[in-house]
Amino acid sequence: MTPTSTGRTARSRETILRAALDLCAEQSYGSVTMEAIAARARVGKPTLYRWWPSKGVLYLDVVLAEVSERFLVLPDTGDIAADLRTWIRGFLDLFAEPRLRALCVGVVGTAQHDPELKAMVRKAIHDPIRARNQSRIAAAQAAGQLPAMEPDVIEDMLISPLWYRLLISEAPLTPEYADAVVAAVVGVSDPGVRETS
Amino acid sequence: MTPTSTGRTARSRETILRAALDLCAEQSYGSVTMEAIAARARVGKPTLYRWWPSKGVLYLDVVLAEVSERFLVLPDTGDIAADLRTWIRGFLDLFAEPRLRALCVGVVGTAQHDPELKAMVRKAIHDPIRARNQSRIAAAQAAGQLPAMEPDVIEDMLISPLWYRLLISEAPLTPEYADAVVAAVVGVSDPGVRETS
Known part of the structure; x- marks a missing residue:
């Protein structure tokens, strides 16, 4: 992976984690869906699932x-x-x-x-x-x-x-x-x- | 409510709570559905929802x-x-x-x-x-x-x-x-x- 794509990946991940945190603050955690996180972060759902198998695991990364x-x-x-x-x-x-x-x-x-x-x-x-x-x-x-x-x-x-x-x-x-x-x-x-x- | 129907109600509730406990033991709690509990207890889903608004509340009664x-x-x-x-x-x-x-x-x-x-x-x-x-x-x-x-x-x-x-x-x-x-x-x-x- 080139430095540029690594940087882009890091930025995407950051954007997604931020979107997930914002959604959790606006709604209850239980009602947030992977679809909603993808839409907020302006990425495709496959991108989300490439990095995180489930909402719980994604939110564990938000915690970290x-x-x-x-x-x-x-x-x-x-x-x-x-x-x-x-x-x-x-x-x-x-x-x-x-x-x-x-x-x-x-x-x-x-x-x-x-x-x-x-x-x-x-x-x-x-x-x-x-x-x-x-x-x-x-x-x-x-x-x-x-x-x-x-x-x-x-x-x-x-x-x-x-x-x-x-x-x-x-x-x-x-x-x-x-x-x-x-x-x-x-x-x-x-x-x-x-x-x- | 007559004593007989009260007795019948108590028996139905007991059957349903027992079905819920058995299902929870056989599968994981998370995978048990209200449908499965109704089927196991041989009652209609409306009967379940008449007494318990959600799976969590039903299982609270199992705990009790x-x-x-x-x-x-x-x-x-x-x-x-x-x-x-x-x-x-x-x-x-x-x-x-x-x-x-x-x-x-x-x-x-x-x-x-x-x-x-x-x-x-x-x-x-x-x-x-x-x-x-x-x-x-x-x-x-x-x-x-x-x-x-x-x-x-x-x-x-x-x-x-x-x-x-x-x-x-x-x-x-x-x-x-x-x-x-x-x-x-x-x-x-x-x-x-x-x-x-």
Whole structure:
């Protein structure tokens, strides 16, 4: 592929992803069709299907294009509680933007009926975040700043309450809520954990 | 309505809900249609639509019929940690039965594209469980057996990790995992909570 056609391809992809995001913001995710995305982006439906086998997979790419570093990075200032608050509040900011909230809810909802998409979400989003946080969590545990639990349990306990409110209870996702969750996890005393493990 | 027709109605509803559950077990939730449910239950499609406006709402009734007390009751033996383990392991049992797991995943997935169904799930399942647990949680807090956090935060932290693994990470839902989550929540020390609240 020549540099020119690569550039053209990149521009087309960008146009299509933008069209998909705009449509999702204007309508509900569920009502957007591949036809509508193609029409908005002024490309043929075959072009869409050449790159994305389904609407869910296309929107996973929208998520990956939109949900940038600014939302999901666990910083390292040396203060793990503050860093976890920053990280978890990043998810809150993500869920507070109506377009991105609709996007996340739509893709995760579709993934429940599409095992392939569910695996892609896990591999493209969940796994890389876990891998990136691993050494920071381990260091904080070694320094006695986090309880000696399985790191996966710690991270589940930090982020799953946000997803629960987003996907099931629809209770408010406030900064106070995020901070209470972080404080609880940081405040787990190891004897309580050892008692039953 | 005469008692006889009431009985007949109850039997028809039961037959339809059973047909829907069987189909969901045989195929994926996503591929079951209202037509297929009507055919399996030997009723007309109008009968189905008279009682349920959509597949999601019909399956919410299947959940309510199947997910009985045996799964979701927080017992009261006086030992809150043991009672919470029993309660959370009940969700685990629910998610371990392939038919009921597919049902829960299917209904919650559909709810992400159907705000009315999402509200029904919340009102029919989430809210009653919270209301029923309220006094037990408050009593355990008053006795110093649970941290002095918002009860809603405590319950979110207990059950959301299970939903997260079910809906997003697909990491194993083992009894050890459930117990680790309960131990962590029970082991939250109040100073850690007060620090940021």
